[in-house]
Amino acid sequence: MTRLLLSPLLLAMTAAPAIAQEAEIDMAQLGDFIRWSGVVTSLFVLAGAWFLLNVLSGFVNRFSSQFAARRLTMHKLATVAKFFIFIATGMIVIALSFKVDSTLLALIGGTAAVAVGFALKDLVASFVAGIMIIVDRPFQVGDRVSFGGFYGDVTAIGLRSVRLQTLDDNTITIPNNKFLSDITSSGNYGALDMQVVVDILIGAGEDFDLAREVLTEAALSSRYIYLPKPIVVLVSQVPMENFVAVRLRLKAYVLDTKHEKAFETDITLRTLRTFREKGIRPPGLSDGRAA
Structure with missing residues (x-):
C-alpha cells in the first residue's frame, strides 16, 4: 500500500x-x-x-x-x-x-x-x-457606470483594462476580464443626458400637493435640466423610526452627465428655500408642530 x-x-x-x-x-x-x-x-x-x-x-x-x-x-x-x-x-x-x-x-x-x-x-x-x-458594447467611453462598488465615468477602454474616473477624482483601473462575469450599470449608454433622482422628505401633515409643485418648478427652472425628456415627481410614504414621512422623488434628466451632482445640489437648495418660504417643514419638525 x-x-x-x-x-x-x-x-x-x-x-x-x-x-x-x-x-x-x-x-x-x-x-x-x-x-x-x-x-x-x-x-x-x-x-x-x-x-x-x-x-x-x-x-x-x-x-x-x-x-x-x-x-x-x-x-x-x-x-x-x-x-x-x-x-x-x-x-x-x-x-x-x-x-x-x-x-x-x-x-x-x-x-x-x-x-x-x-x-x-x-x-x-x-x-x-x-x-x-x-x-x-455593454458600455462606452464617456458613459457613467456603476461596477464593483465604484461609480464614475469610463475614460478609456484599453487592451488590458478599463479606466474609471470616480466622482471623487480617483482613477480606478479594472481588468477587462472582470466585466465578463460581473454586472455593469450604465446611466446614459452613449448619450450626453442622464436621468438623475433627487429625494426630498417632508412631514406627513404638510401640503404635499404644494410641495410637489415646488419641486417640479425647481426642476423646470434649473440651468442643468434637459427639457426634451420628461420630469416626474413621485410621492410615497416612508416609515421612519418614530413617525411617517412623505418622500418626494424627482426623476429628471440632466444636460450632461458631468453636471449630475451640480443638478442635485441646485434642486435641493432651491427647493428647501421655497419650502421655508411656504412653511413646508421636514418630518421631525412637522410632527412636533402637529403635536
Whole structure:
C-alpha cells in the first residue's frame, strides 16, 4: 500500500528535472529565431506608436473641450483607433523581431508555450474581453457606470483594462476580464443626458400637493435640466423610526452627465428655500408642530 502511494510521487520527482531541462532547451532554441536587428527597429516602432497615441489623446481632449456635444463620439472613435494601433504595432513588432517559420511554430507549441501561456493567461483573457467590450458594447467611453462598488465615468477602454474616473477624482483601473462575469450599470449608454433622482422628505401633515409643485418648478427652472425628456415627481410614504414621512422623488434628466451632482445640489437648495418660504417643514419638525 505504501509503495502504491509513493510511486506517483517518485515518478513526479524523477520527471521534474527532465521537464525543466526540456524547457531550458526550448528557450535556448527560441533565442536562435530572434532577429536582433529587427528588435532595434521594433523599439523605434514602439516609440512611434507611443507618440501617435499621445497625439491622438491630446487631439481628442482638445476637440472634446471645444465641442461638448461631440465629446462621446470622439472618445468612441479614439478607442477603436487605439485598438487598431495596439494590434498593428504588436503584429509589426513580432514580424520584425522573430523569424517565423514552421520550426518556430513547433517550438512555441512545446514546453516553452506552456510556461509562457501560464504567464500570459490573464493578459490574453483581458485582451479578448477588451475586444468583446468593443463589439458587444455593454458600455462606452464617456458613459457613467456603476461596477464593483465604484461609480464614475469610463475614460478609456484599453487592451488590458478599463479606466474609471470616480466622482471623487480617483482613477480606478479594472481588468477587462472582470466585466465578463460581473454586472455593469450604465446611466446614459452613449448619450450626453442622464436621468438623475433627487429625494426630498417632508412631514406627513404638510401640503404635499404644494410641495410637489415646488419641486417640479425647481426642476423646470434649473440651468442643468434637459427639457426634451420628461420630469416626474413621485410621492410615497416612508416609515421612519418614530413617525411617517412623505418622500418626494424627482426623476429628471440632466444636460450632461458631468453636471449630475451640480443638478442635485441646485434642486435641493432651491427647493428647501421655497419650502421655508411656504412653511413646508421636514418630518421631525412637522410632527412636533402637529403635536
